[in-house]
Amino acid sequence: MSVPAVKALAFDVFGTVVDWRGGIIREGTALGAAKVLDVDWGRFADAWRAQYRPNMDRVMSGDLPWTRLDELHRMTLDKLLPEFGAGGLTEAEKVHLNTAWHRLEPWPDAVEGLARLRQRYTLVSLSNANVALLVDMAKYGGLPWDCVLSAEFAHAYKPDPRVYHLVGDLLDLPRAQVMMVAAHQGDLHAARGEGLRTGFVPRPQADGPHRPRDLTPDPSFDVVATDFVDFAEQMGA
Amino acid sequence: MSVPAVKALAFDVFGTVVDWRGGIIREGTALGAAKVLDVDWGRFADAWRAQYRPNMDRVMSGDLPWTRLDELHRMTLDKLLPEFGAGGLTEAEKVHLNTAWHRLEPWPDAVEGLARLRQRYTLVSLSNANVALLVDMAKYGGLPWDCVLSAEFAHAYKPDPRVYHLVGDLLDLPRAQVMMVAAHQGDLHAARGEGLRTGFVPRPQADGPHRPRDLTPDPSFDVVATDFVDFAEQMGA
Numbered sequence: 235m236s237v238p239a240v241k242a243l244a245f246d247v248f249g250t251v252v253d254w255r256g257g258i259i260r261e262g263t264a265l266g267a268a269k270v271l272d273v274d275w276g277r278f279a280d281a282w283r284a285q286y287r288p289n290m291d292r293v294m295s296g297d298l299p300w301t302r303l304d305e306l307h308r309m310t311l312d313k314l315l316p317e318f319g320a321g322g323l324t325e326a327e328k329v330h331l332n333t334a335w336h337r338l339e340p341w342p343d344a345v346e347g348l349a350r351l352r353q354r355y356t357l358v359s360l361s362n363a364n365v366a367l368l369v370d371m372a373k374y375g376g377l378p379w380d381c382v383l384s385a386e387f388a389h390a391y392k393p394d395p396r397v398y399h400l401v402g403d404l405l406d407l408p409r410a411q412v413m414m415v416a417a418h419q420g421d422l423h424a425a426r427g428e429g430l431r432t433g434f435v436p437r438p439q440a441d442g443p444h445r446p447r448d449l450t451p452d453p454s455f456d457v458v459a460t461d462f463v464d465f466a467e468q469m470g471a
Numbered sequence: 472m473s474v475p476a477v478k479a480l481a482f483d484v485f486g487t488v489v490d491w492r493g494g495i496i497r498e499g500t501a502l503g504a505a506k507v508l509d510v511d512w513g514r515f516a517d518a519w520r521a522q523y524r525p526n527m528d529r530v531m532s533g534d535l536p537w538t539r540l541d542e543l544h545r546m547t548l549d550k551l552l553p554e555f556g557a558g559g560l561t562e563a564e565k566v567h568l569n570t571a572w573h574r575l576e577p578w579p580d581a582v583e584g585l586a587r588l589r590q591r592y593t594l595v596s597l598s599n600a601n602v603a604l605l606v607d608m609a610k611y612g613g614l615p616w617d618c619v620l621s622a623e624f625a626h627a628y629k630p631d632p633r634v635y636h637l638v639g640d641l642l643d644l645p646r647a648q649v650m651m652v653a654a655h656q657g658d659l660h661a662a663r664g665e666g667l668r669t670g671f672v673p674r675p676q677a678d679g680p681h682r683p684r685d686l687t688p689d690p691s692f693d694v695v696a697t698d699f700v701d702f703a704e705q706m707g708a
Contacts, residue, residue: 304643356606366643369593369618381606382618386641404623406541406603 239411240431240469243351244360244383244401246392246416247368248338249440251348251359252375255279257338265331266320273318280444281318285310290362290391300389302364308332335363336370341437345376347462354471358383358401360414362391381405393424401430415465419452426454433457435465476648477668477706480588481597481620481638483629483653484605485575486677488585488596489612492516494575502568503557510555517681518555522547527599527628537626539601545569572600573607578674582613584699591708595620595638597651599628618642630661638667652702656689663691670694672702 248254255276262275289306292298311332315321323331351357357378359368362385372379383404388396402409414425417437426432432455441447451458459465485491492513499512526543529535548569552558560568588594594615596605599622609616620641625633639646651662654674663669669692678684688695696702 356610364643365618365641369642373593373617380610380619381602387624404602405606406601 240355240413241407241411242356242358242401242405242413243433243469244358244398244412244414244425244430245348246414246418246421247359247361247363247371249437250415250417250435251344251377252338252340252371253440254283254335254338255440255442258282258334260339261331261334261337265323265327269320269323269327271320273320276442278314278318280442281314282307282310283441285313286362294391294394302366302386303362304332304335304364304367307335333367333370336367337374338371340375340377341461343461343463345378347464347466348378350463350466351469351471352378352380354469356380356405358405360392360397360401361385362397392421395424395428398425398428398430413456419448422455423452431456433459433465433469435459435461477592477650478644478648479593479595479638479642479650480670480706481595481635481649481651481662481667482585483651483655483658484596484598484600484608486674487652487654487672488581488614489575489577489608490677491520491572491575492677492679495519495571497576498568498571498574502560502564506557506560506564508557510557513679515551515555517679518551519544519547520678522550523599531628531631539603539623540599541569541572541601541604544572570604570607573604574611575608577612577614578698580698580700582615584701584703585615587700587703588706588708589615589617591706593617593642595642597629597634597638598622599634629658632661632665635662635665635667650693656685659692660689668693670696670702670706672696672698 245251258279259275262278266273293301348357358381359379360383361368364386365382365384368382368384383400385391385397387400390396401412409429413431413433414422415433416422417435417440422432422434434451434455436449438449457468459468482488495516496512499515503510530538595618596616597620598605601623602619602621605619605621620637622628622634624637627633638649646666650668650670651659652670653659654672654677659669659671671688671692673686675686694705696705
């Protein structure tokens with residue numbers, strides 16, 4: 235499908251660009267081996283991620299003041315470590331584990347697809363992760379963003395409309411010239427509600443085997459692609 | 472000089488990274504040739520730039536609400552064109568000329584120096600230009616920012632302290648681990664006042680022959696370099 239009017243692509247990051255679950259398991263396993271911990275890191279990763287939405291909801295409801303994702307991750311980590319029998323980590327080890335989210339690997343097709351897309355479009359991240367996390371992740375994985383955009387600039391978390399508005403406002407583009415690209419349909423529905431175009435890349439493995447998602451694309455999405463190379467192809471890049 | 476604690480480098484852009492005056496003259500000359508205009512584009516560029524500081528001062532004094540640099544440039548352009556006998560441009564031509572600031576060439580050493588520095592440091596722009604301008608300029612000139620930061624995120628113009636605070640706040644770094652790099656000493660004095668380290672690259676040609684600047688480095692600057700390759704060398708990159 236051709237979407238000629240689109241000038242900028244805004245990418246969700248966790249699950250869409252990078253494999254958050256594989257990365258947390260990898261980093262946890264390495265730490266667990268060094269510290270001789272008996273932790274099921276898949277279950278640990280799922281438990282950590284399970285608090286992602288509830289924590290952001292606490293911020294958006296006003297129960298918490300604006301709090302960056304790094305800090306929300308740390309709140310959850312401090313709660314989970316003793317529950318998983320890993321309460322004895324040093325502060326430096328906890329800091330290191332918390333920044334595992336800064337060192338997630340891109341999906342195998344992601345960098346190639348982004349490099350192609352970047353020749354034709356302006357590429358921005360549009361993530362609930364804070365700027366420091368996104369900058370570290372981009373350096374770690376070689377993600378070629380033209381501009382790192384984050385919920386942090388809106389002091390609001392997706393699906394709050396203010397986050398989607400950032401792209402057109404800051405790039406000085408009409409929203410119809412911006413396409414949100416995500417593996418999660420709720421992100422795309424919210425983006426479409428604010429006038430953005432939508433690109434769905436389902437990433438069936440993104441959330442692991444224990445959190446099934448609806449992978450059947452909403453027929454209203456502008457583009458549905460199997461991966462970023464297929465997406466680049468469909469976008470004429 | 473070794474500055475081992477520095478993690479991030481924040482770059483002024485106009486004059487420091489790109490040749491604003493040469494770019495405006497080049498674009499004006501091309502437009503003038505196409506439209507058969509008799510304009511001294513060097514004088515035009517100087518007159519345009521001369522309103523840069525006064526316009527930002529109007530914003531910071533509250534005389535104007537927050538206004539992006541693209542719009543401040545346009546206000547000045549609309550005033551200057553008739554004064555220079557070029558009032559007959561079409562709206563599309565005016566828009567194109569106003570975005571000449573998005574298409575400025577990097578100094579010959581800039582991209583090589585930045586590429587080297589990026590392997591060791593996080594590189595951000597820290598300019599009074601708005602985000603759209605900086606993103607276009609980076610794509611045009613191949614500037615490898617890890618993150619585009621702009622006065623627009625603070626809704627304040629340098630030398631307002633809030634602009635310098637953006638870097639440490641958003642990258643989650645102490646200010647002493649951030650170095651401001653600029654061709655203008657006032658920018659560096661303001662940055663140092665907020666706890667940032669300072670790198671001076673004088674760029675004697677930056678403001679053209681008619682606006683002499685003090686090029687004698689303040690001895691308090693941490694690093695003084697002849698260009699970005701020399702700067703990379705001194706920074707161990």
